[in-house]
Amino acid sequence: MSEYDAIILGAGAAGLMCAAVAGQRGRKILLVDHADQAGKKILISGGGRCNFTNVHTAADRYISANPHFAKSALGRYTAQDFLALVESYGIAWHEKTLGQLFCDGSARQIVEMLLDECDKGRVDLSLGRAVTGVDHADGRYRVSLDGRTVTAPALVIATGGPSIPKMGATGFAYDLARQFGLKVVEPRPALVPLTLGGDETLFRELSGVAAEVVATAGKTAFREAALFTHRGLSGPAILQVSSYWRNGQPVGIDFLPDHESGWLPAAKRTTPRATLRKLLGNTLPDRLAETLSERLGLVGEISTLTDRKLQDAERALSHWQFTPNGSEGYAKAEVTAGGISTAELSSQTMQAKRVPMLYAVGEAVDVTGWLGGYNFQWAWASGWAAGQVL
Numbered sequence: 001m002s003e004y005d006a007i008i009l010g011a012g013a014a015g016l017m018c019a020a021v022a023g024q025r026g027r028k029i030l031l032v033d034h035a036d037q038a039g040k041k042i043l044i045s046g047g048g049r050c051n052f053t054n055v056h057t058a059a060d061r062y063i064s065a066n067p068h069f070a071k072s073a074l075g076r077y078t079a080q081d082f083l084a085l086v087e088s089y090g091i092a093w094h095e096k097t098l099g100q101l102f103c104d105g106s107a108r109q110i111v112e113m114l115l116d117e118c119d120k121g122r123v124d125l126s127l128g129r130a131v132t133g134v135d136h137a138d139g140r141y142r143v144s145l146d147g148r149t150v151t152a153p154a155l156v157i158a159t160g161g162p163s164i165p166k167m168g169a170t171g172f173a174y175d176l177a178r179q180f181g182l183k184v185v186e187p188r189p190a191l192v193p194l195t196l197g198g199d200e201t202l203f204r205e206l207s208g209v210a211a212e213v214v215a216t217a218g219k220t221a222f223r224e225a226a227l228f229t230h231r232g233l234s235g236p237a238i239l240q241v242s243s244y245w246r247n248g249q250p251v252g253i254d255f256l257p258d259h260e261s262g263w264l265p266a267a268k269r270t271t272p273r274a275t276l277r278k279l280l281g282n283t284l285p286d287r288l289a290e291t292l293s294e295r296l297g298l299v300g301e302i303s304t305l306t307d308r309k310l311q312d313a314e315r316a317l318s319h320w321q322f323t324p325n326g327s328e329g330y331a332k333a334e335v336t337a338g339g340i341s342t343a344e345l346s347s348q349t350m351q352a353k354r355v356p357m358l359y360a361v362g363e364a365v366d367v368t369g370w371l372g373g374y375n376f377q378w379a380w381a382s383g384w385a386a387g388q389v390l
């Protein structure tokens, strides 16, 4: 039986950071993962270049039952802190758009950096071994790992959420949390493509067509690209609103966010022979312009249409309502929203309030960031916060 100061379950973004920080503080750490490789999601992230943080990180870019919970960790370990670490390893990076920072080279550099940081902290790594049991007695956690038992007074749940199960993602964090009596906020796929059915399947014909739009779910709106797919809607604008969308709700799309009210009646006076399709085609991809004008039933020259009809068309184009019949689920979700309830945890240390020396960090917790490096920043910051006190 091996004894440690802390056992961290999950060698993903949050677990690696937590292990490195605690190890470098002189703690004897075991970092465990059932995968044969650490940081698998990091490796595939950002199209292989890892969008490792976002310079606009702030708690209001995260979804949680307690919108204040993330403030403490995010405020103490910032995007600049992670960037300083990246730069100290000479990893070249660039800002792509909207504050998103990516490696110039490969996501592998981030994993190697974190493993190097773990080495500096003399962290023991156990890969490719399933966790077959966890219990707590006499002030120690005992973790059974396929024939080996390890113990420590502290245990960190860093096994993430169930998004992309084929990569080894599981709901293990929730099972473990429930085993120790912690509440779990109903998990759901987030940053996920939405599917269309019924009458709206017609839009599937536009598969591959993208446009910059403002997409809205409830009161939250994002201006980014939306993409039609063979199953429904995707692209950054849709992924962003999907995290706020609930089954049965509509998703609003403004196809012409830069057009001022009254542009169509004005166009009727300046270009009366034009068709709506032609006018929309000045801004939108041709196939989309065609489908939208057909759906509106406005196919002739605009001189033949009343101003009233044109105003109605304007309104429809800026408040188009899709009612998705679902999402593509965990198989395609970049993250899982919901998770271990923040009410159970200290926002300073990520330690459970009612269970001694039990911690939860990263995506396992009910804190979900926007698309664009926010989720990794939460993993680094929450892992760092726990690593300070283990």
Ligand code: FDA
Binding pocket: 009, 010, 011, 012, 013, 014, 015, 032, 033, 034, 035, 038, 039, 040, 041, 042, 044, 045, 046, 047, 050, 051, 052, 053, 130, 131, 158, 159, 160, 161, 163, 164, 167, 168, 169, 170, 171, 172, 333, 334, 335, 361, 362, 363, 364, 372, 373, 374, 375, 376, 377, 379
């Ligand atoms: P993470 O999932 O990284 O790690 C959990 C670890 O626990 C895994 O290594 C897993 O094998 C292990 N585990 C699970 N169950 C276990 C069990 N029962 N026993 C032992 N080990 C177990 N975010 C971002 O900010 N920028 C980006 O560019 C991207 N890109 C991106 C692309 C794709 C395709 C996906 C799926 C996700 C992203 N993300 C992202 C999201 C980001 O990857 C995610 O938020 C973090 O990896 C979460 O870090 P965690 O350490 O919490 O979980």
